[in-house]
Amino acid sequence: AQKVTQAQTEISVVEKEDVTLDCVYETRDTTYYLFWYKQPPSGELVFLIRRNSFDEQNEISGRYSWNFQKSTSSFNFTITASQVVDSAVYFCALSEPSNAGNMLTFGGGTRLMVKP
Amino acid sequence: ETGVTQTPRHLVMGMTNKKSLKCEQHLGHNAMYWYKQSAKKPLELMFVYNFKEQTENNSVPSRFSPECPNSSHLFLHLHTLQPEDSALYLCASSQDHSGTTWETQYFGPGTRLLVL
Numbered sequence: 001a002q003k004v005t006q007a008q009t010e011i012s013v014v015e016k017e018d019v020t021l022d023c024v025y026e027t028r029d030t031t032y033y034l035f036w037y038k039q040p041p042s043g044e045l046v047f048l049i050r051r052n053s054f055d056e057q058n059e060i061s062g063r064y065s066w067n068f069q070k071s072t073s074s075f076n077f078t079i080t081a082s083q084v085v086d087s088a089v090y091f092c093a094l095s096e097p098s099n100a101g102n103m104l105t106f107g108g109g110t111r112l113m114v115k116p
Numbered sequence: 117e118t119g120v121t122q123t124p125r126h127l128v129m130g131m132t133n134k135k136s137l138k139c140e141q142h143l144g145h146n147a148m149y150w151y152k153q154s155a156k157k158p159l160e161l162m163f164v165y166n167f168k169e170q171t172e173n174n175s176v177p178s179r180f181s182p183e184c185p186n187s188s189h190l191f192l193h194l195h196t197l198q199p200e201d202s203a204l205y206l207c208a209s210s211q212d213h214s215g216t217t218w219e220t221q222y223f224g225p226g227t228r229l230l231v232l
Contacts, residue, residue, distance in 0.1 A: 037223070043204055043206075043228065044224060044226065045208075045223035046223075047220055047221075047222060103164075103172070106159040108158050
């Protein structure tokens with residue numbers, strides 16, 4: 001069973017629109033970590049945020065914000081006033097300490113295209 | 117150089133060739149990882165090294181052979197690959213990979229491999 005689901009495979013928006021990328025996860029652990037990474041066309045995965053399961057406070061960093069809802073097992077990512085440079089594939093990932101070695105399980109990714 | 121670097125960035129090889137991918141991290145980390153990213157498939161963890169010792173082998177075929185001579189360098193030796201091995205190979209590092217703590221993984225730009 002897939003543990004991290006990013007149901008949106010592709011999203012296309014026009015510059016300055018707000019966009020939300022969905023992430024739903026499954027885990028039986030009470031302690032776990034959630035991540036978002038950005039993969040621009042160059043290929044490198046750029047770390048954006050790490051959130052542990054005990055911290056449900058939403059986080060804002062510039063135009064980026066994250067909404068963590070344990071009740072719905074979701075960790076959604078919103079980009080406000082999107083820009084062309086935001087075009088990339090975005091991955092949500094889960095780490096469960098009960099897994100051997102705290103492995104990262106990635107979702108399938110959401111390709112975001114921001115058009116001028 | 118800063119962060120995680122990978123060479124070469126692009127590689128084309130025949131099925132009978134032997135080649136090696138190199139990863140170097142300049143972050144003072146102790147854990148290093150190889151991932152495979154194929155088209156239309158989630159990121160797959162291949163190998164994990166913690167303090168130069170291999171701690172995970174995610175059922176990877178023996179035609180992929182990792183080597184970690186020290187905490188800063190990681191190699192992936194390739195021989196008699198198949199066309200389906202064509203993918204983006206990503207290296208990552210983290211502070212450590214113990215069972216009680218979890219550190220963010222930082223990724224390199226990847227090597228795009230094409231097997232003919």
